[in-house]
Amino acid sequence: MEKSLVFDYFKKISQIPRGSGNEKGISDYLVKLGEEKGYKVVQDKALNIVMDVPASKGKENNKRVILQGHMDMVCEKLQESDHDFLKDPIELIQDGDKLHANKTTLGADDGVGLASALALAEETSHGPMTIIVTVSEETDMHGAKELDPKHLEGDYLINIDSEDEGVLTVSSAGGKQYQGIFAPEYENFEGTILKIDFGGFEGGHSGVEIAKNKGNMIKVMADFVKLSKARLVDFNCGTKDNAIPREGFLKIELKEDIFEEIKKEIEEKYKEVEGKLEIKAEKEDYKGKIKNKKSTEDFADLLLALPTGVKSYTDESKKFLESSSNLAIVRRFTEDEEKYEIKDSIRFAKSSLLEDFEKTFTEISKGYPVEVNFINYYPEWEYKKESDFRELVNKTYKDQYGKEMSLEITHGGLECGVFYKKNPNLDIVSIGPTITGAHTPKETLYIESTKRVYKHLKAIVENLK
Known part of the structure; x- marks a missing residue:
């Protein structure tokens, strides 16, 4: 791989398991690293890391810049992978200019941002600098939310968590989640069922890729259940709130000949979706509870009714998304496995749109045996009309x-919105190298792009007064 301080740090970071909620190891590594470098390091209760990096000689009176990224990564893998995200390092594979992982997400989102910040502290001539590394950005942003505002005292903040080289991100969406707890009615059953596996869709980031023809496997599976008119045993699809669901399984009381008929109909209906839909079934003997026909129909109807995809754009050009939702997860509820948890992630460019969303989801849920909650709110990052910092970033x-x-x-969610609420005087930008396939096992980081963006970041930091 490319020999540079950025990639050296990225390789080290990739050796440490760091899925959302499992950040203790990477957080402790950053404490040790910062202390070895002579920085003043704070590890707060949430496991966020704040490094106070002394200014270079002669630049002690410059304005303070904050470099910010997150330490967690989305953990997705192909079905055939035996990778254990709780203990295994990410296996990096270089293919020319491309860097990806072995059948898993790469973690360049945001490992490369973190690596860049650490390298910048060492390789640039800079004024007072703060490096902030948060936890759980990929889930509920509670790291950013719990960060003490005193750590955001500064003039400029560079969020290194964007995924398109040459793009200067100046505003981001806010978000919230619809959580429905569905309570089916059961009856006893003994006999043969089918376990049906659904796969083949590309998936993707539910913010930046929601307008693409990625499909939604939950909708496909609900469609299948609806057409079957059979009783459902189990339904599981989606793993991450911010990833478009691409694979899942259901167990259902269904004859093989009827399965084949519905399979053909579903494959034809979704043939234009990116990827190639794959539906496979195998017989199982089953004795236990099964959802009755009404509960099965209600369950499928609710999933088909819940919105997913783009709701609105900011203008007629359809250049910028304004609001969307992603039906992300359907699984047994951990607190009561006879119930099901349904999560639909809502994104919005302005808070006034959220009320309409909540009304829509609440209205759709009426008449079904489902408890509705709205959880995990994070604020939007508002566009700043005038910004000297933005001008400098563009000029360099x-x-x-x-x-x-x-x-x-x-339309992706960035922590910048949380930081802006804590310190409205901060001048904030977000940049980053080109990453494709984020939040999927096809995640790819482009090496030359990373080098160019890092060179740009160095110029920004060195030119700040």
Whole structure:
């Protein structure tokens, strides 16, 4: 792999399991590293890390810049992978200019941002610098939410968590989740059932890729159940709130000949979706509880009724998404396994849209045996009309590469919104190298792009006064 301090750090970070909720190891590593480098390090109760990096000689009176990223990663893998995200390092594979992992997510989101921040502290001539590394950005952003505002005292903040080189992100969506707890009615059953596996869709990031033709496997499976008119034993699809569901399974009382008929109909209906839908079934002997026909129908109807995909754009050009939702997870509820948890992630460019969303989801849920909650709110990051920092970032890019950056309002959720609420005086930008397939096992980091973005970041930090 490319020999540079950024990639050296990325390789080290990739050796440490760091899925959301499992950040203790990487957090402790950062404490030890920061102390070895002579930085003042704070590890708070949430396991966030704050490093106070002393200014270079002669730049002690410069304005303070905050470099920010998150330490957690989305843990997704192919069905045939035996990777254990709780203990196994990420296996990195270089293919020319591309870097990916072996049948798992790579963790460049946001491992490369973290690696870049650590390298910048060592390799640049800079003024007072703070490095903030948060936990659980990929789930509920509670790391950013629990961060003490005193650590955000500064003038500029660079969020290194964007995924398109040459794009200057200046605003991001807020979010919240619909959580439905569905309570089926059961009856006893003994006999043969089918376990049906669904796969083959590409999946993707539910913010930046929600407008693409990725499909939604929960909808496919609910469609299958609806057409079957059979009784359901189990339904499981989706693993991450912010990933478009791409595979799952259901268990159902269904004859093989009827399965084949419905399979053909479903495959034809969803043939235009990216990837290739695969539906496989095998027989199982089963004795236990099964959902009665009404509960099965209600369950499928609710899943088909819940919105997923783009709801609105900011203007007629459809350049910027304004609001969307992603039917992300359906699984047995951990607190009562006879019930099912349904999660649909809501994104919005302005808070006024959230009330309409909540009304829609509440209205759809009426008449079904489902308890409705709205959880895991995080604020949007509002666009700042005037920004000297933004001008500097754009100028340094143009000086190096001969063209201006394109401004973007991302539909992805960034922690910038949380930080902006804590310190509205911060001048914030978000940039990063090109990453494709984020939140899927096809996640790919482009090496030359990473080098160019890092060179740009160095120029920004060195030119701050």
